[in-house]
Structures are given as C-alpha cells and as structure tokens.
Amino acid sequence: MGSKASINGRLFLAALPDRETAARIFHLAGVLKRAHKFSGKLIAPDHLHVSLFFVGALPQDKVCAVRCEGIGEMRMPPFEVSFDRTASFRSSEGSYPFVLIGGDGLSRLKSFRQGLGAELTREGLRRVANTNFEPHVTLLYDARCVEEYPLAEPISWTVHEIVLVHSMNGHAHIAKWRLRA
DSSP states (O other), X not given: OOTTOEEOSEEEEEEXXXXXXXXXXXXXXXXXXXXXXXXXXXXOGGGOOEEEEEOOSEEHHHHHHHHSHHHXXXXXXXXEEEEEEEEEOOOXXXXXXXXXXXXXXXXXXXXXXHHHHHHHHHTTXXXXXXXXXXXXXXXXXESOOOOOEEEEEEEEEEEOEEEEEEESSSEEEEEEEEOBX
C-alpha cells in the first residue's frame, strides 16, 4: 500500500480489560440492563475498552507514525484502573451511552494519556491529541437515560498494554505496546 492510501473506518488507541475482567463487565452490564429496563444491545466482551484517542481514518504513512517509534519509546509501568460508578452520558442523538466511570481510581490513566497525547503531537498527530477526556467503558447504547449510580464493588484491572484498534465490522488490533518502566 502506498503512502497516499489510507485505512478507512474508525482507528483509536485504547486500554483493554483482560479477558476475565471483560467477562465480569459484560455480566454486570447484563444485570444493569435488566435493572434499568434498557433495550439496547450490550457491547460484546471483546469490544469493551477505554478509548484514549480517536484517530479516525488516516493515510498509511500517518498510521506508521502512530505504530512506530514514539509510542513504543514511552516509559510507563503497568497501572491499575478502577471504575466505581455507572451513568448515562448525555447525547443529542437520542441514543445515550451507558458507561462505567470512576474517580481517583483513574488518575494514573489520565496521567498516562496526557503523556501519550504529547507523544502523538511530537509524531505530527496534533489533531488527534485532544485534551477532552472522561475515562469510561461503554456498556451499551439506549434510548433511556439514567443518572449516575455507585457500584457495590468497583471494576478494576491492570493496564499492561495500549492497543491501536481498527473498528470496521468488528475490532482488529493493528498494533500493541507493552507498558514498561
């Protein structure tokens, strides 16, 4: 593929829960779906993630900038994330994301994302490195909207890697970077 070609669909950088945690999140989402009388479809366990940066469609050479040197050189030891509440995000589209959110348990993730944004900017992807960030895991989309509510037990996992995901008829992992000190 030449440098003018692009990868279509949705590209994004994400932190993924491990398989066991994804199964726990999916189970919890099913329980909450019934409790809130939602009719929306649950997000599949292998699609659950925390979006760090939406990249969009990119020319092949810019995909290489995301995949190559800079991100792989970042130093950050694995860190824990913890989500302790659920809520519906407001939307003008009538389809509200129902999500896991958190407080102090997401501070390391926010710090990591800030450094990742600086690295993306250095790699020539300033437009990608926006500063708006509310860490969340989307569980489903629904026409109903509910208020924030605490979880009886937080959902936590250790982030060991960051993944470049291509979302088009499923999720394909284009690149992965292990976190290391």
